[in-house]
Amino acid sequence: MSYRVAVAGATGAVGRELLRILAEREFPVSEVAALASARSTGQEISFGEKKVLKVQNLDTFDFTGWDIALFSPGASVSAIHAPRAAAAGCIVIDNTSQFRMEPDVPLVVPEVNAGALRKMKRNIVANPNCSTAQMVVALKPLHDLFTIRRIVVSTYQAVSGAGKDGMDELFTQTKGSFVNDPPTVAQFTKQIAFNVIPHIDRFMEDGATKEEWKMAVETRKILDPDIAVFATCVRVPVFIGHSEAISIECEKPVDLEKARAALRAAEGVVLRDERDDGGYVTPIECVGEDATYVSRLRIDPTVPNGLGLWCVSDNLRKGAALNAVQIAEALVAMKLVGA
Incomplete structure (x- = not known):
């Protein structure tokens, strides 16, 4: 059986990645529509190696008879x-972020909570924040073993999380530094080239940023409502690939070898934990890859039942487009499309 699939926001970085991944994974499509704003209507965009789609106007598009729509046009x-x-x-x-915290909309990472799709009531499924997605993939096998009660995470997030304009700003500032051009700051609150910025999204009353709040509430909705999360989210001068330093406190005693075995067996996880020079994965190595990579696994002796790890993933893939396509694949496998 094949399906009619629409991609909204098709001309953006995530939209293009959605089309690329649908083709790569040979999702069973009978027809694909690329949708964007009126100013992009008529543009051509690639779907796979041979097919070119003409962008249609999202404002006037009729979704009647279409099976799945992958949305990434902005909240x-x-x-x-x-x-x-x-x-x-x-x-x-x-x-x-529009529907993530609505109680009747499932927030899904298929390797973690695909069963939540059966509770879909409004024909809408939410994809989590990119930094949350890779973290819960890495932590699910550890939670199953040891029952995580607290997470402290510092993220090192690529500029592609702010879209194409964010990537352009890093490129322009980096290039300009070699010819003494003063940096123009538009997408970020400070210069991003050769710098790090501990500020993603707006500040909230308690001093956290909304990105940090998202990681806490989304992790609880996806993984376990009883987990406490303290996040510090930092924008770094990397084009693609989010990194996270994660410390967890567990209810049960942590066994390092059992943790390694669980991560090796986990869907969507690749463990590379060599205690040697280069025996870990960095963001540049995960670009274009589907997996969430885990390294630097070690016991944290400063808290009871503590464990620390390093986690990297391609934020445009697992953090956005790949996860959305995997949700579509799960819907098909569970026979929920058209149900």
Whole structure:
């Protein structure tokens, strides 16, 4: 059986990645529509190696008869058009933050909580924040073994998390530094080239940023409502690939060899934990890869039942596009499309 699939926000970085991954993974499509704003209508965009799609106007697109819509057009646009698509009988998998914390919308990472798809009520499924997605993939096998009660995480997030404009700003500032051009700051609050910025999204009343808040509430919704999360989210001058230093406190005693065995066996995880020069994975090595990579596994002796690890993943793939396509694959496997 094959399906009619629409991609909203098709001209953006995540939208292009969605189309690329649908083709790479040979998702069973009978027809694909690339959707974007009116100013992009008529542009051509690739789907696979041979097919070229003409971009259609999301504002006027009729979702009747379409099976799945992969949305990544920005939260305010999803707020308007995702319910419209869902009302037409199309299942929406939304990459934006718009629906993540709504109680009747499943927030899904297939390796962690695919069963939540059976509770879908509104024909909408939410894709989590990119930094949350890779963290819960890495922590799920450890939670199953030792029952995690507290997470302290520091993220090192690539500029692609801010979209194409963020990547352009890093490139322009880096290039300009070699010819003494003063940096132009537009996408970030300070210069990003040769710098790190401990600020992603807006500040909240308690001093946390919204990105840090997202990691806490999304982890509890996906993995376990009883887990406490303290996050510090930092933007770094890397184009693609988020990194995370994670410390966990568990209810049960932690056995390092059991932890390694569980991570080796876990779906979506690759463990490279060599205690030698280069025996770990860095963000540049994960670009274009589907896996979440775990390294630097070690007992944390400063807390009871503590464990520390390093985690990297391609934020445009697992953090966004790949996870959305995996949700679509899970919906098909569970026979929920058209149900």
